[in-house]
Amino acid sequence: MASTPPSRRSFLALSGLTFLSVPLAAACGGGDSGRMPAAGGKVAFAWWNIATTEPGKSLFPQLSTAFTDAHPNITIKTTSLENEAFKSKLTAVTSSGRLPDVFQTWGGGVLRQQVDAGLVEDLTDAFGWSSDLTPVSLQAYRFDGRTYAVPYDVGMVGFWYNKRLFAKAGISAPPGTWAELLEDVRKLKAAGVTPIALAGKEKWPGHFYWAYLAMRVAGLAALGQAAAAKDFTGAGFVRAGSHLKELVDLQPFQQGFLGAGYSTPGGQAATMGNGKAAMELMGQWAPSVQQDAGGDLGADLGFFPFPAVDGGLGQVGEVLGGGGGFALRKGAPKEALDFLKFFVLENQSKLLASNGYLPVVKGAESGVADANRRAVAESLARATGFQLFLDQAYPPAVGQEVNDSVADLIAGKKTPEQVTTSITEAAKGA
Amino acid sequence: MSTLTESRPRPAVPAGGPAPARQGPRGLRSWASVAWFLVPALVLFLVFVLAPIGVAVYTGLFKWGGAGPMDEFVGLENYTRLFHDRVFLGDLERGLYLIVLSVTVQLPFALFTAVLLNQRLRGRAFYRMLFFAPYVLSEVVTAVLFTMVFLPGTGMADHLAGALGLEGLRGKWLADPSTVVPTLFVVMTWKYFGFHMMLFLAGLQSIPDEVLEAASIDGAGVWQRFRHVTLPLLGPTIRISVFLSVIGAIQLFDLVWVMTAGGPNHSSETMAISMFQFGFKRYQVGYAGAISVVLFMISVVFSLFYQRYVLRRDLSGAITPGGGR
Numbered sequence: 001m002a003s004t005p006p007s008r009r010s011f012l013a014l015s016g017l018t019f020l021s022v023p024l025a026a027a028c029g030g031g032d033s034g035r036m037p038a039a040g041g042k043v044a045f046a047w048w049n050i051a052t053t054e055p056g057k058s059l060f061p062q063l064s065t066a067f068t069d070a071h072p073n074i075t076i077k078t079t080s081l082e083n084e085a086f087k088s089k090l091t092a093v094t095s096s097g098r099l100p101d102v103f104q105t106w107g108g109g110v111l112r113q114q115v116d117a118g119l120v121e122d123l124t125d126a127f128g129w130s131s132d133l134t135p136v137s138l139q140a141y142r143f144d145g146r147t148y149a150v151p152y153d154v155g156m157v158g159f160w161y162n163k164r165l166f167a168k169a170g171i172s173a174p175p176g177t178w179a180e181l182l183e184d185v186r187k188l189k190a191a192g193v194t195p196i197a198l199a200g201k202e203k204w205p206g207h208f209y210w211a212y213l214a215m216r217v218a219g220l221a222a223l224g225q226a227a228a229a230k231d232f233t234g235a236g237f238v239r240a241g242s243h244l245k246e247l248v249d250l251q252p253f254q255q256g257f258l259g260a261g262y263s264t265p266g267g268q269a270a271t272m273g274n275g276k277a278a279m280e281l282m283g284q285w286a287p288s289v290q291q292d293a294g295g296d297l298g299a300d301l302g303f304f305p306f307p308a309v310d311g312g313l314g315q316v317g318e319v320l321g322g323g324g325g326f327a328l329r330k331g332a333p334k335e336a337l338d339f340l341k342f343f344v345l346e347n348q349s350k351l352l353a354s355n356g357y358l359p360v361v362k363g364a365e366s367g368v369a370d371a372n373r374r375a376v377a378e379s380l381a382r383a384t385g386f387q388l389f390l391d392q393a394y395p396p397a398v399g400q401e402v403n404d405s406v407a408d409l410i411a412g413k414k415t416p417e418q419v420t421t422s423i424t425e426a427a428k429g430a
Numbered sequence: 431m432s433t434l435t436e437s438r439p440r441p442a443v444p445a446g447g448p449a450p451a452r453q454g455p456r457g458l459r460s461w462a463s464v465a466w467f468l469v470p471a472l473v474l475f476l477v478f479v480l481a482p483i484g485v486a487v488y489t490g491l492f493k494w495g496g497a498g499p500m501d502e503f504v505g506l507e508n509y510t511r512l513f514h515d516r517v518f519l520g521d522l523e524r525g526l527y528l529i530v531l532s533v534t535v536q537l538p539f540a541l542f543t544a545v546l547l548n549q550r551l552r553g554r555a556f557y558r559m560l561f562f563a564p565y566v567l568s569e570v571v572t573a574v575l576f577t578m579v580f581l582p583g584t585g586m587a588d589h590l591a592g593a594l595g596l597e598g599l600r601g602k603w604l605a606d607p608s609t610v611v612p613t614l615f616v617v618m619t620w621k622y623f624g625f626h627m628m629l630f631l632a633g634l635q636s637i638p639d640e641v642l643e644a645a646s647i648d649g650a651g652v653w654q655r656f657r658h659v660t661l662p663l664l665g666p667t668i669r670i671s672v673f674l675s676v677i678g679a680i681q682l683f684d685l686v687w688v689m690t691a692g693g694p695n696h697s698s699e700t701m702a703i704s705m706f707q708f709g710f711k712r713y714q715v716g717y718a719g720a721i722s723v724v725l726f727m728i729s730v731v732f733s734l735f736y737q738r739y740v741l742r743r744d745l746s747g748a749i750t751p752g753g754g755r
Binding site: 088091094114117201202254256257259260266395396397401404407408411 | 495496497498499577578580581582583584585600601602603604605606607610690691693694695696707710711712713714715
């Protein structure tokens with residue numbers, strides 16, 4: 001998770017480094033962009049992705065080679081970086097104003113900042129084939145009716161549960177409402193089962209609870225309005241926090257969850273995969289991470305959407321999620337968009353067959369083989385509304401404050417009211 | 431000492447440089463060659479140390495998200511915000527706590543081990559190597575290792591706590607705001623005490639046996655010999671050790687970042703971690719710049735004062751020739 005931290009060196013070197021780390025990182029890097037079409041119709045562009053693990057690691061180069069074979073005048077210079085390394089490097093090149101031609105984006109607040117700085121190409125007019133893609137998949141990259149990236153993956157968060165442990169506690173069907181969920185947590189505890197696995201150290205898994213509760217109680221529209229008005233103190237948000245506190249008060253999480261990581265040994269995914277907790281609220285990647293970190297629950301693993309809250313404005317069909325897309329630097333060669341069309345639209349079946357991505361093309365969900373992934377894909381296809389993960393949707397300072405404050409609420413250090421005032425303060429300061 | 435030096439025959443060429451009478455062209459030429467040899471180092475220092483310091487100070491005066499033009503000048507607002515920031519004030523408090531622990535627990539422990547391993551003892555080289563080994567490990571490897579040791583439920587620390595009857599500690603360690611800093615300190619001590627032990631050992635070796643012998647002939651016991659002979663003669667080493675410990679605690683980052691990322695709930699956050707959080711997670715680069723300036727100022731002020739008032743007697747003579755009076 002951690003990217004190259006400095007080691008303990010002599011005092012002067014380190015105090016120098018301390019300074020270097022922020023502004024110099026901003027000043028260096030990013031020599032790959034600024035490529036112009038050369039003479040003779042030859043085009044070259046840089047493509048930064050995060051495909052350092054399978055299946056993308058072999059699939060992405062395969063697709064780019066297929067494209068350049070069909071278009072010999074085009075050269076693609078690919079750079080694949082690990083997730084965190086990519087984010088650090090992109091931060092650096094963003095501040096220098098020199099983005100690569102085509103780059104991975106998760107949309108939301110970070111992309112918005114890049115767009116506002118005039119660094120990203122507006123794709124709306126050239127991207128006619130966006131009508132072939134699901135509206136849910138495009139949402140994260142749309143601001144004020146304009147589209148700034150092409151999605152290649154989209155997913156959502158829901159409850160992954162262990163059917164065997166639910167049966168052990170005498171629960172026959174997954175809960176449909178928040179009250180039922182709380183009741184099931186009590187039953188699980190009574191049966192000696194840890195109800196929920198949570199990675200308290202990483203904070204973002206905790207924010208899913210508050211975000212979903214806010215969606216269910218205050219409604220989707222309220223989340224957008226609150227961000228625009230920089231005011232999260234509405235009654236709906238306070239109630240969302242109170243509902244989360246109801247859950248926290250039942251002490252549903254595994255022992256030592258405040259220090260637990262997500263995919264690390266003994267973390268949230270391992271606890272789930274080893275059958276030591278009955279459920280986790282996590283994205284579509286949960287089954288594969290469980291297998292890597294703990295074990296494969298196989299047919300015992302099930303999926304249910306986040307339950308409804310009585311009296312809330314939101315619907316069960318509204319999903320919290322996120323995906324991956326590619327954005328273009330302002331002034332990138334137009335062939336780059338042709339490549340993305342080839343990559344996303346013409347190779348949807350290959351992306352799905354690799355079992356690493358979920359469909360962004362309309363009607364493609366039947367092509368998902370794995371049962372768990374298909375359950376997610378179908379929920380997404382039926383979705384009546386979509387909210388991007390709050391820590392990505394909002395400006396980074398606000399998103400991180402959501403994560404921080406909700407983590408404080410879960411640890412019993414903040415009241416639901418304090419959570420909303422902290423987020424409001426961050427929004428006003430950002 | 432001075433009588434000894436004077437009775438020695440004077441060297442043919444004085445070490446202190448040419449005589450004042452002949453200083454004209456030769457002095458200029460040697461000055462020019464000194465300047466010439468210094469240029470590469472100065473340029474590097476300027477580009478990679480001084481310029482970034484300037485940039486950070488400048489960035490700290492703006493509200494800047496890291497993208498686009500830096501055009502929102504806020505003056506000292508970042509600094510006022512800093513000193514009202516609960517987390518940052520906590521950083522300062524935790525830094526002080528770690529410094530106090532380092533100096534009062536870690537260093538005495540290292541000194542004790544060094545004194546033990548300075549005795550004639552079977553397998554002494556082996557023990558020295560054993561205690562020094564953790565220092566050679568990378569911070570990240572250490573952190574990952576101890577994350578597993580302190581894993582709730584299954585970690586070694588929990589088994590140990592159970593066996594020792596410390597049931598209250600089980601499942602806490604890194605996962606509880608009240609135990610996380612002491613737990614981190616245990617890891618820091620494990621990693622760094624060997625280094626200080628090596629420094630102390632080197633210092634102990636340089637204490638002549640004759641002095642200790644003379645003391646015991648005069649009737650000094652073990653404790654008296656340690657207190658009145660070993661300890662004062664070890665002074666310079668101890669002062670350097672304290673200096674390195676304090677600077678290390680102020681700049682602590684890697685171990686904490688990997689083990690707790692500053693959590694739970696900021697209870698193990700350090701200044702360097704706050705800076706990283708604001709710079710690379712919240713994209714408030716101006717504010718992060720302000721944190722880096724404060725971190726730097728604390729280090730500089732501390733080291734200047736320390737050098738001026740504590741290290742002065744050890745360093746004088748080492749820097750300027752003929753200054754050792």
